[in-house]
Amino acid sequence: MGLVYDYIGVGFGPSNLALAIATEEFAQRSGREPNACFIERKPAFSWHEGMLIDGSTMQISFLKDLATLRNPASRFTFINYLKERGRLEDFVNLKTFFPSREEYNDYLGWAAAAFAEQVHYGEEVINVEPFYSAGDCAGVEVLSRSADGQLLRRRARNLVFGIGGVAQVPAAFAGLSDARIVHSSRYLGGLDGLLGEAAQPRRVAIVGGGQSAAEIFYDLSSRCAQVEATLLLRGSTLKPSDDSPFVNEIFNAGFTDRIFAQSAAQRAQLLDEYRNTNYSVVDLELIEKIYQLFYQQKLRGEHRHRLLGHCEVTAVSTTGAGVQLALRNKLDGALDTQTFDAVILATGYRRDYHRTLLAGLADYIESDAVDRQYRLNLRPGCPAQIFLQGSCEHSHGLSDTLLSVLAMRSAELVAAMFAEPHGLPAREPLRLASASLG
């Protein structure tokens, strides 16, 4: 049957990196050495590299790093990273819980380097199929394609998805492929080509009303003298994210149990109630900076940058002169057409791509539901376990797509796969909750 891994991790972002750490610490405790590997399509570790905007900071305390909440004595804590890099005391002097995004990316890369031998970089997972032994399904076979087009197959008893999101594009932009239209995930890198060397004004539209849209708008308008930036948002204006202490408790690891225990309707209601912690909201400090920028424009009698609220893009056409957007005011229905040299879509991410990758296993998938341990509901006859990270928001809560629960969730996955006596059962089908985003 060849090599069969205990598990294969699909993707190697923070979620599966945290799992690699939890697995290593399990091995040290138990003396058992799980045989695991990870498949990552990027050529090397990086974290949202298209959004490592100068001056951007984390929206989560560094204490919610890859390990601290589970094991403050782990060698993979942010504090140990600082110590090893020789900046611990300097960081203390910053008096902050929120490192720059650049530094956090460096921290994650530092941790990822410890697992270099387990990660197959530059390979994209394209399908998952069952494999058989003596006529019975014995596990899953993961098919991936390397950068040079080579197809590879690896087998495993368990599969853990940590693939993040897929760029979400508004309906009016669907199917359009034009270098002048980029998703925020490719903002840095895509930007230079879009703006060119020219000294003449470049009209840039940013579509979206959340943190990424606001960060890009502020970065362009404060850094690029030739840019005239227009923020197009469906809501009325920029609104602040709620990160006040009582509300922030929804990101505590224990809250996952509370959310999961609710009925689907109650969960949906709770998610809606707390939506303004994460979606279509912006850090208050950034809102204030943007307001200051508009005030400065007024003072100088300039109208270089604009914010258009209640604005919906209804159609897009690309011509030699630019990208033409048909706009509709959602309040009064007024129609307008405006042309831009570049359009940046800060319109979020879809979290359902695992379904495409699991198409080859469709015969064994009972439903979209996952149990408390993030296990997909499979039919009897398939001994594999498939775990989903980052696509269980509506069953496990708003922390599922974020960094807050990584240290604890990774331990839950290890316990579920290796039956560690944590009070967590292995392979016992618990209550299920539909994993679809609806």
Ligand SMILES: Cc1cc2nc3c(=O)[nH]c(=O)nc-3n(C[C@H](O)[C@H](O)[C@H](O)COP(=O)(O)OP(=O)(O)OC[C@H]3O[C@@H](n4cnc5c(N)ncnc54)[C@H](O)[C@@H]3O)c2cc1C
């Ligand atoms: C700009 C930005 C800033 C953020 N800041 C914060 C923050 O401050 N705090 C917070 O809590 N959350 C933040 N988030 C939320 C974010 O989702 C998490 O930070 C984190 O990235 C989730 O980790 P992940 O490993 O689940 O997903 P990702 O980080 O998206 O990693 C998924 C990995 O899987 C790989 N992959 C995908 N498909 C395949 C495939 N088919 N084959 C092989 N590899 C594949 C990808 O290349 C990627 O490396 C931010 C998100 C963005 C976009």
